Amino acid sequence: MSDAEHRAGFVSLVGRPNAGKSTLTNALVGQKVAITSAKPQTTRHTIRGIVNREDSQLILVDTPGLHRPRTLLGQRLNDLVADTLAEVDAVGFCLPANEKVGPGDRFIAEQLARLHRKPVIAVVTKTDLVDRAALTQQLLAVQKLGTDVAGADGWADIVPVSASAGIQVDTVAEVFSSHMPVSPVLYPDGELTDEPEAVMVAELVREAALEGVRDELPHSLAVVVEEMNPREGRSEDDPLLDVHVNLYVERPSQKAIIIGKGGARLRDVGTTARRSIEALLGTRIYLDLHVKVAKDWQRDPKQLVKLGF
């Protein structure tokens, strides 16, 4: 393969919460890098995975779910999405096959239509959940959405995929690749993710802390890893990592929810998070969690910056 034929570039997957972005990222990359869950809005940070193919390299930027801004945080998230999209070579717009195209999808489609000359590929996800006839209907509905918002040209491409069942995953990679600029490899082989460990650790703690109480604490929880240090005096074959994490909520009542009766819930959160962090890092850790009240942090730009948004 001559360098002239190799393509490489950045792809961002967008779509409303639960559209299957993280699962598709994982299927494309072939390793768990993003965090999936049955609940919406777990992807808060930009998580990149890298797909190395024979004739192309795709760098996936998994952006937060676009949604209508409600609080400043929502606005920030949308700004973040817009900034990220300005940098990428193509956008994959994920729409689940098993849910009707709705106002949320239309809102995102309209935002995407404003990105001039950026190829937007409509990816119809979760095709394993519907039959052929329903899939055909959905492909037509998605195509129509494209021409509604972007005129006659519509989407750059439409691809159906089931990331869970592993159907058409390579086709998605191929379609994205065809929209990448001619370029040599941008990241050396073997580098699967450049997400800093601390961000992934914070994400795992956040996920554990929200389990079962997400309705009560929608956007009110921010997680910051204060320190990650190897414990001194441990032997090389039995290392231990000390991880100190602060969880910020808005109100004392929310602090009580996280901590639970007699601290029982926080202990469970710690156990769950510790297991997944140990699996991620491949080393034993001591996890120290502190819950703090940061009043109305969602509406305070200074706090947002401090908390890494």
Ligand SMILES: Nc1nc2c(ncn2[C@@H]2O[C@H](COP(=O)(O)OP(=O)(O)OP(=O)(O)O)[C@@H](O)[C@H]2O)c(=O)[nH]1
């Ligand atoms: N049956 C089936 N389920 C899927 C497929 N892809 C994703 N799911 C499920 O759909 C749910 C949401 O998937 P995610 O990948 O977390 O969705 P997301 O778009 O990243 O969600 P947010 O992080 O909330 O924006 C999870 O329960 C997945 O297991 C698929 O191809 N088939």
